[in-house]
Amino acid sequence: MSLAIRFDDIRKDFGPVRVLHGVSFELAPGRIYGLLGENGAGKSTLMKILAGYETATSGTVLVEGHARQFTGSRDAEAQGIVLIHQEFNLAEHLTIAQNMYLGHEKRRGWFVDDAAMRADAARYLAQVGLAKAPDTRVRELIVAEKQMVEIAKALSRRARLLIMDEPTATLTPSETERLFTLMTKLKADGVTIVYISHKLDEVERITDEVIVMRDGRFVARSETAALARQQMANLMVGRDVSDMFPAKLTVSADAPxxxxxxxxxxxxxxxxxxxxxxxxxxxxxxxxxxxxxxxxxxxxxxxxxxxxxxxxxxxxxxxxxxxxxxxxxxxxxxxxxxxxxxxxxxxxxxxxxxxxxxxxxxxxxxxxxxxxxxxxxxxxxxxxxxxxxxxxxxxxxxxxxxxxxxxxxxxxxxxxxxxxxxxxxxxxxxxxxxxxxxxxxxxxxxxxxxxxxxxxxxxxxxxxxxxxxxxxxxxxxxxxxxxxxxxxxxxxxxx
Ligand SMILES: Nc1ncnc2c1ncn2[C@@H]1O[C@H](COP(=O)(O)OP(=O)(O)OP(=O)(O)O)[C@@H](O)[C@H]1O
Ligand SMILES: [Mg+2]
Known part of the structure; x- marks a missing residue:
């Protein structure tokens, strides 16, 4: 069940622009990692490489000690590596169940087994706590519900390593709670989770260890408990960012x-x-x-x-x-x-x-x-x-x-x-x-x-x-x- 990952000197260029400058670190199985870094630090890009959506310009990803070159996301998914995108990846005109099994259709003989897919989808929807019928069209869902569908879809792929790229950005506090309960359960089942978020209070609560990137490089890792929120912020930005708010100006009573x-x-x-x-x-x-x-x-x-x-x-x-x-x-x-x-x-x-x-x-x-x-x-x-x-x-x-x-x-x-x-x-x-x-x-x-x-x-x-x-x-x-x-x-x- 466990899945150990090692990044070895990963570089990534987009045309003339280098966005990853030789990143190396390891992920041990069965832990929840917080991946932190400023906007543009390269977090999503690195995780897309791990999950087969992008290929590294050079460097190696090792899964259980074996170098892997995924040819696509399905290839990575076959190894149990699943990425939930920061920007949703759902087909609006299809139903929840169709989205969940797109490209992974269940078949009975020659035929697509709609009933089986709907039943399965319903089970995963219940697991993430989304009270919607599997044949609801995705375009009828609000943003938070789409997020839950993405998570249900990832579960249906039997992830052993689950990457969540800012999953709570659009969730309400109670939906976030539900997600955290689910994450804790997955971890107990041996799933490794990489949790990318700018909400440091959540990172503090749910992760075991944080890894910080800056400008396409690895900068630090630490047990979450040993790192104050302010230190996380400073490591990400590379300078002290303590005074977040400017002093308020007085509004004069006769301002129009x-x-x-x-x-x-x-x-x-x-x-x-x-x-x-x-x-x-x-x-x-x-x-x-x-x-x-x-x-x-x-x-x-x-x-x-x-x-x-x-x-x-x-x-x-x-x-x-x-x-x-x-x-x-x-x-x-x-x-x-x-x-x-x-x-x-x-x-x-x-x-x-x-x-x-x-x-x-x-x-x-x-x-x-x-x-x-x-x-x-x-x-x-x-x-x-x-x-x-x-x-x-x-x-x-x-x-x-x-x-x-x-x-x-x-x-x-x-x-x-x-x-x-x-x-x-x-x-x-x-x-x-x-x-x-x-x-x-x-x-x-x-x-x-x-x-x-x-x-x-x-x-x-x-x-x-x-x-x-x-x-x-x-x-x-x-x-x-x-x-x-x-x-x-x-x-x-x-x-
Ligand atoms: N397809 C692409 N073509 C060109 N540049 C890209 C592409 N994808 C990402 N980049 C660039 O790579 C850099 C890293 O982007 P990435 O999305 O990995 O950052 P991030 O750490 O996930 O940031 P955020 O917190 O804002 O999501 C950025 O400068 C971005 O503009
Ligand atoms: Mg990102």
Whole structure:
């Protein structure tokens, strides 16, 4: 059952860019490893090599002491090595069961045995605790459910070494708990797990040992218990990253109202929501998944039907019809679904950055030069790590895609900026950069609204935090009341 792995001097080049510079380390069987590193450090690339999705430029992967050159992921899966991707790999139009057995169809004689596949799928779905029928189409699932399908699919491949690339980025706390219970059980069964995550509190809880990579190199390994969270962060970034939050600026009481919403109602989601935010203020939105925060802002910018509500930007009543319309009125909303709604992954970095402001760059000659300048500025300002400025967005590491999405959404120079989960999947160093950026935006007199599930982030950044529960505003906490306990109490209704 056990599976020992050794990486021996693994290098990987993408064209002229070297992203792994001779990585060597070992994984012992039956342990849970945390693999840490900044965005672009090479974690996903190394694991894709192990799981047969990429081939190393040089170096050897040894499985149970034998050098292996996998010709594809199925080859690796046959050895019990299964990777759950950071970006989902599901076919939207197929059912859960079809996805789970795609390329691994069960057969009875000549025929695909649908009944057997559905029965098996149901068993694995029950194991991960997803209450959906196996013939539900994947496109009908929400993101967290897709994640659970990915995990069920991995289980169905009888993994002996399971790699999870940021599995909890989109999960709620209770789903994360369920995943951890499952991981503990798999470990007891002798499965080795590599857990890639930027959530250091989770890494601390669930892993036995951490391995840290930086700039395509192995830097350190340690028993998790022997390493404080702060040390993990410092090892990843290669410098001290202790002061994560800038000092809050005072918002003057007569600062103009930047956005004012009253009586907003979105059928099934939001009931009579009123709030306002001043220029220079950072307003947080806390709440559990499903509390209606995202839906409220989608309705404000015209992506969802609202049945009541008055919206004023800069003191003028508006009736926003689309995100583009919102932008014209000086409001941008960065969706939490970056891949689906934030970036055009098949376009170049430059096209992504300039897409939002086509009007500004529309002159065909100005186009290229101004666009390139905007990209260079964005890359510098947001610390986007890319070997090659002309690459496509899809080639960026997960966290760098987030930063690109942020850069893109700030291009039109908005007065009101709404950021939905701005640091999801982002490394500690980049998180700090984003916090300081939000601070700068507010200092310039813009109003920033941050929707976040990370309470520390809301407490560290915001002047006030609005807490929603089941579509209603429960409370708006001011600075002196901003504590985790208060936020949780209002979000869960135990206040
Ligand atoms: N197919 C590709 N073509 C070109 N460059 C690539 C490709 N895949 C990855 N890279 C580059 O390799 C580097 C390492 O990326 P990788 O995805 O392994 O980082 P990561 O450690 O997983 O980061 P994150 O925490 O953001 O997920 C990045 O600079 C990335 O842009
Ligand atoms: Mg990655």
């Amino acid at each position: 109202l930047a956005l004012q919403v009253s009586g907003l109602t979105v059928p099934e989601w939001v009931d009579d929501l009123s709030f306002d935010v001043r220029a220079g203020e950072v307003l947080g939105f806390a709440g559990l998944v499903g509390a209606g925060r995202t839906e409220a802002f989608e309705a404000i910018i015209g992506l969802r039907r609202r049945t009541a509500g008055r919206i004023e930007i800069g003191g003028h009543r508006v009736d926003l019809k689309s995100p583009r319309d919102a932008m014209r009125h000086g409001l941008t909303y960065l969706s939490e679904d970056r891949k689906g709604k934030g970036l055009h992954v098949n376009l170049s970095l430059q096209d992504n950055v300039t897409l939002m402001t086509l009007e500004r760059y529309a002159h065909p000659l100005l186009d290229l030069k101004a666009g390139r300048a905007a990209l260079t500025k964005a890359v510098g300002e947001f610390g986007i790590r890319t070997g090659d400025l002309s690459s496509r967005a899809r080639m960026l590491s997960g966290g760098n895609q987030q930063k690109l999405a942020l850069a893109k959404f700030l291009q039109p120079d908005p007065n009101v900026i709404v950021l939905d989960e701005p640091t999801r999947g982002v490394d500690v160093g980049a998180k700090r950069d984003i916090y300081f950026l939000i601070h700068r935006l507010a200092a310039q007199g813009r109003a920033v609204i941050v929707i976040s599930s990370e309470l520390i982030e809301l407490i560290g950044l915001c002047h006030r935090v609005a807490v929603m529960r089941a579509g209603r505003l429960q409370a708006t906490l001011t600075l002196e009341h901003l504590t985790e306990e208060e936020l949780i109490a209002h979000a869960t209704g135990t206040h």
